[in-house]
Amino acid sequence: MKIKVCGLKDPSNIAKIVQLPIDMIGFILFPGSPRFVGKKNGLPQWLEKNEEELEGIAKVGVFVNAEVDQILNAVHDYRLDFVQLHGDESPEYCRELQTYWTISSMRSARIIKAFRV
Known part of the structure; x- marks a missing residue:
């Protein structure tokens, strides 16, 4: 089981949360x-400055129908390890997004796609 604390936006709260046994922190973008x-x-800037404190904790950005x-x-900017898509993003959109990381030297992230059932 993985534990993710999401909806964080205040650096002082994040500093306290990352002291707990969690796997991921999430930012609503x-x-x-x-x-x-x-x-x-x-x-x-806080994430960059405190990178050592965050070691072993994945950073997840949550997006809804965002531009690539x-x-x-x-x-x-947020040093994300995962991109969580919660909109109407198509499989083609997800492939396009993944392609940017495959063909470039920019920081890459894994994609999590939420589906409505």
Whole structure:
């Protein structure tokens, strides 16, 4: 079983959460959500500065119908290990996104696609 704490956006809360036995932390990168991270709180800089504290904890970005460029930038800025897609992204979209990481030297992330049933 993997434990993910999601919806985090305050660096001081994250500093406390990562002391717990968790596997993943999640950031909502969908502007329509009340838990949207944005960049105003300095989270990307905090993540870079505290990289050692976060070792062994995967960082997940949650997106809804985002543009590929937005996702690629967020993977870099937030040092994401996973991209979790919660919109209407097609299999073709997921393949296109994966292709960017395959053909480039940019930081890559694994894709998690949520499906509605």
